[in-house]
Amino acid sequence: MSTRIHRRRHAKNIAAQVLASAATLLALAFLVxxxxxxxxxxxxxxxxxxxxxxxxxxxxxxxxxxxxxxxxIDAMAIALSAPIGVMAGAYLAEYARSTRLGATIRFLNDILLSAPSIVLGLFVYVIVVLPMTAVTNGTTTFSALAGSIALALIGLPVIVRTTDEMLQLVPSTLREAALSLGIPQWKLTVQVLMRAAGSGILTGVLLALARLSGETAPLLFTAFGNNYMAFGPLEKMASLPAAIYQYTNDPNPALHAIAWAGALLIALFVLALSLLARTVFARGKTSHD
Amino acid sequence: MSVASVTLDSNRGRDRTDARNDALFRWALRFCALLVLAALLGAALSTLWGGREVLFGDGWRFLTSAQWNPVENRYGAWAPIYGTLVTSLIAIVIAVPLSFGIALFLTEIAPAWLRAPIGTGIELLAAIPSIIYGMWGLFVFVPFMAAHVDPLLDASLGRLPWIGTLFQGPPLGLGLLTAGIVLAVMIVPFISSVMREVFQTVPVRLKESAYALGSTTWEVAWDIVLPYTRQAVIGGIFLGLGRALGETMAVTFVLGNAYGLTASLLMPGTSISSSIANEFNEAAGLHRSALIALGFLLFVVTFIVLLIARWMLRSLQRKAGKA
Structure with missing residues (x-):
């Protein structure tokens, strides 16, 4: 009797372990x-x-x-989101660590982090593209600037969150030491704390860049696309994800091949950035101790 | 005037500029932080405004009507809503047990040296841009489904009474089921990383007590770890659901963009996000307004789902902070 129960529990355990391993293998198989x-x-x-x-x-x-x-577009997006994100993160960590406003912003920032990117694209369409069209009488409609604002909204919450977390990790003795020397708080934040958390903040910026550089949906109705070279921020501008989207929808197989090459470029860029972020973070950690 | 009073005066001036700069700095930072709120609020209000003609003009009929007809300029959102819900549901049904398995493997089963590399591999799934999921889905996974999975389902599950209608249909490869599976692969890293993280917060003595009483690994996971972390696990699932609802590129290519409503999961459909992506640039007037209104709907639904997710995850963080 007891051996039967034991055997059944044992079999269940083995089955669970095999299934869990199989689930992991399946996910890795999809990755490969x-x-x-x-x-x-x-x-x-x-x-x-x-x-x-x-x-x-x-x-x-x-x-x-x-x-x-x-x-x-990516450079403009990160140039927009990095300073704003770092400052917002610094506010959360240094001025609103345990206030209700800080908790609310932190909470909503986490929601923005997983908000559907296509809605952020629509948002920028309504607040940038439409007014721009109205003001210029239709000479400027979709623009690289609009695209970069949409992407900046995707990168922003990543930077806010990492900056907040990294600054909170800086030991408070550093703050007390600096303040006791009479340094004003802005100088303490910019020259002491941000330097101490520098590698962590940089990691956040790199991760944000990795995230926004692969985004497609918000670009379709902000930067639109362009079959020719464009450099002006107010022009319609081509981008790798949008070009891949367009070519994938095309029935011509020769274009599919080009789309795959573009996909490879994006994948390499994103994976390289992720790895770089990891090494920057790891190095920052070791030099700190 | 003595030397001492001069330095005192200049110090006072410096104190004043420092105080002013500090206040300025504080306000600048606060302004940036409030931009986060403005972004969310703006996204809701602007899509509400952009879709006002349809949202306020048609009211509830916009939600319940399944007729999406740009020729007659009549728009009902039921077909895209249905597609979004069904694909996300399929994704959750597949992704939750998979993620649980992965989290279990990475916290209880795998040898220590294997955990970091495999964990990184699973996280890489989240780093792959969604456009690549979409391309892979269309060019690789759709033919695979059409050749191997669809005929098999049609011949086996499709023959059963009741649930059979879900799995009947021509082997197109495209369709709700395919989109759901691709979404599942995309959200597995999110759900499994939350599960893995919270499984590690379970006090070791709790698990060791159970082992000491003779529990198996499975019994510890199912009867000790899961009940202890239930709330956060549900939060993680909602987080994945939020992702699945809003995902665009991965589903747009494999759904087939068809507005017909069919019971079968093997048939093409559409979703909110893929309708917007497919049609927005060719749409004008009321059609465009209807698409922006769809965006508003999507935003509201994902916002609520993510709100629940974060709420459940937040209370866990509090618990972990206290312990």
Whole structure:
């Protein structure tokens, strides 16, 4: 009798362990599958023309304008979100650590972190693209600036959260020591605390860049797209994710190949940034001790 | 005037500028922090404003009507709402047991040296941009479903009474089930990382007591760890649900963009986010307003789901802070 119960519990335990291991293997299999397809299909279409020709040549062309456009839009987005995010994070950590306003902002920031990006795109469409169209009588409609504002909204909560957390980790003895020397609080925050938490804050900025550089949905109705080179922030601008979206929807298989090459570029960029963020964070940690 | 009073005066001046700068700095920081609130509030209000013609013009009919007809300029959101709910539900049904398995493996079963690399691998799934999920879904996973999974489901589960209608249909590959599976893969890293994190907050002595009484690993996980962390686990599931509801690119390619309502999960459908992505740039007037109204709906629903998620996760953080 007791051996039967024991045997049944044992069998259940083995089954659970096997299933849990299988679940992990399945998730890893999907990871390998997705990465493998992206790498193998992407490599086939990577060549010089991918970086030198623009999308106007369609299947004879490349993604040069999309790469340049993505670089410009992403750079503007991070230039917008990094200072605002770091300052907002500093407010939460230094001035609102245990106030009700701080708790509310922290809470809503976490919601913004997983808010649907397509709605943020619509938001920027309504508050930037529509007014811009009205003011300029339709000469400026979709613009790289609008795209970068939409992406900045996606990067912002990442930076706010990491800055907040990293500043909270700085030992309070550092604050007390600096304040006892008579340093004003803004100087303490900027020159002492932010320096101490520097690598952590940089990690947050890198993660935000990794996150926003892969976003597609909000760009469709803000930066729109452009088959030619564009550099002005008020022009419609091509971007890698939007170009991939457009090419994937096209029935022409030659364009699919180019889209895979673009996907590989984005994947490499995002993974490299994630790794860089990890190493920056790890190095900051060791030098601190 | 003595030397001492001069330095005192200049010190007082400096105190004053310091105080002014501190106040300025504080206000600048507070302004930036309030921008976070403004972003959320603005997203809600602007989509409400952009969709006002349809939201206030049609009222409840916008939610309940399944007729989406740009030619006659009539818009009912039921088909996209249905698609969003069904795909997210499929994703949750698949992702929750998978994530639990992964979290269990990474906290109780795997040898210590294996935990970090495998954990990183699972987290990498979250780092892959959604457009790549979409491409992989359309070019790789859809043909796979059409060739292997759909015919199998049609021939087995499709024959059963009642639930059979869910799995009947031509092997298109595209459809609600495929979109749900792709979403499941996307949200697994989010749910499993929350589970893994909270499983580690369970006091070791609690688990060791159970082991000392002769519990198996499974019994410890199911009867000790899970009840202890239930609330946060539900929070993690809602977090994944929030992600699944709002995800655009991964589902847009594999859903098939069809407004017809069918009981079968193997048939194409549409979702709120994919309707917006597919149609927005060709839409004008009332059509565009209807799409922005869809965006408002999506925002409200995800906001509520994420609110619940964060609420449940927050109380756990408090508990962990106290312990």
């Amino acid at each position: 599958w997705i990465l493998w397809e992206t790498i193998s299909r992407g490599l086939q279409a990577i060549g010089i023309s991918l970086f030198t020709k623009i999308t106007a040549y369609a299947d004879q062309g490349g993604l040069a304008n999309a790469i340049v456009g993505s670089a410009i």
